[in-house]
Amino acid sequence: MKHLLVLGGGTAGTMLVNRLRDRLARDEWRMTVVDRDDEHHYQAGYLFVPFGGVRDDDVVRSRRRFVPDGVEVLYGEVERLDPAADLVRLADGRELPYDQLIIATGTTPRPDQTPGMLGTEWRRSVHEFYTLEGARALADALAAFDGGRFVAHVCEMPIKCPVAPLELLFLADAHFRERGIRERVELVYVTPLDGAFTTPVAAARLGHMLEARGIAVEADFVVERIDEAARALVSFDERRVPFDLLVTVPVNMGAPFVGPSGLGDELDHVRVDPGTLQSRLRQNVFALGDAADLPISKSGSGIHSCLDAFVENLVDHVHGRPLRHAFDGHVTCFV
Ligand SMILES: Cc1cc2nc3c(=O)[nH]c(=O)nc-3n(C[C@H](O)[C@H](O)[C@H](O)COP(=O)(O)OP(=O)(O)OC[C@H]3O[C@@H](n4cnc5c(N)ncnc54)[C@H](O)[C@@H]3O)c2cc1C
Incomplete structure (x- = not known):
């Protein structure tokens, strides 16, 4: 059984596993999402909080609720990524080997x-x-x-x-x-x-x-x-x-484990090919969402825009086929 590991169960990680679960055979691919807790935040809602009328439960939901059956959810802080060993380590010492890794740990105000x-x-x-x-x-x-x-x-x-x-x-x-x-x-x-x-x-x-x-x-x-x-x-x-x-x-900076893994830029965003979002250094590592160093607006709408190409490429990649789809960088945002 192979293991597809998604780091981060925010907008990108959640959308991805919902699209991907039925595209990979369950008896061939195990899927896991790791996040530090069960709180999925709708960050766009933060904008309205200062002006009143938004309750916490308008912007925070259980993360597990949005993850489909057939995907395991683990709670823990990702502390270390060793791409040469295909291994992720959590702060509590748990080790997670993977065959395919998706980094979707977003970007954080610092x-x-x-x-x-x-x-x-x-x-x-x-x-x-x-x-x-x-x-x-x-x-x-x-x-x-x-x-x-x-x-x-x-x-x-x-x-x-x-x-x-x-x-x-x-x-x-x-x-x-x-x-x-x-x-x-x-x-x-x-x-x-x-x-x-x-x-x-x-x-x-x-x-x-x-x-x-x-x-x-x-x-x-x-x-x-x-x-x-x-x-x-x-x-x-x-x-x-x-x-x-x-x-x-x-x-805004990517997750702290990205820098020491050698896969990131100076802001700890993962260096990827802008068309395929595949790591420039490891073929079995992709980054989706704010975690990637794409030269586009970091946004939920940006993730929507590139998801079709991303999923098709990932399915091709795990089956050993060449990547045939490319994200063109187009993002639509409502103001
Ligand atoms: C104020 C505000 C307004 C916004 N408005 C809009 C809007 O109108 N439209 C729009 O499209 N976008 C908007 N966005 C942007 C949008 O929220 C983000 O681009 C989107 O959430 C990115 O998704 P992501 O999955 O890449 O990252 P996130 O949704 O941030 O998810 C990353 C996940 O990774 C987890 N994680 C990170 N590090 C670790 C670690 N070391 N170990 C374990 N887990 C970890 C986090 O807990 C988090 O759940 C807004 C953002 C903000 C802050």
């Missing part, structure tokens, strides 16, 4: 990567909304915010859902208008990009939407540190952006 971010202002005037805990803390901060400089900020690309910080600003604009305090709030978007978004057409369109709402854009801003005493973002070229309430998107 506030520890920016000096000053995790200082005394963290969760006081410095917030994030890329975790449920962070979005909840921001809800409290927003409720207490009565005016001043509200700064939304992206540390560096790539981040998952690159449009989410803009959506946050649009929602904040509406929120402050509803509360009747919009004229007391200065809204600013600080980005390392040269405009509102990654691609030129969307950047122009979204730029107009920001302008129409009186939201200022501070572009080409590569943050070096947060000056917590002065409550200011400081860039490498010594520009300063003061804030009363900062909502930042920290550096």
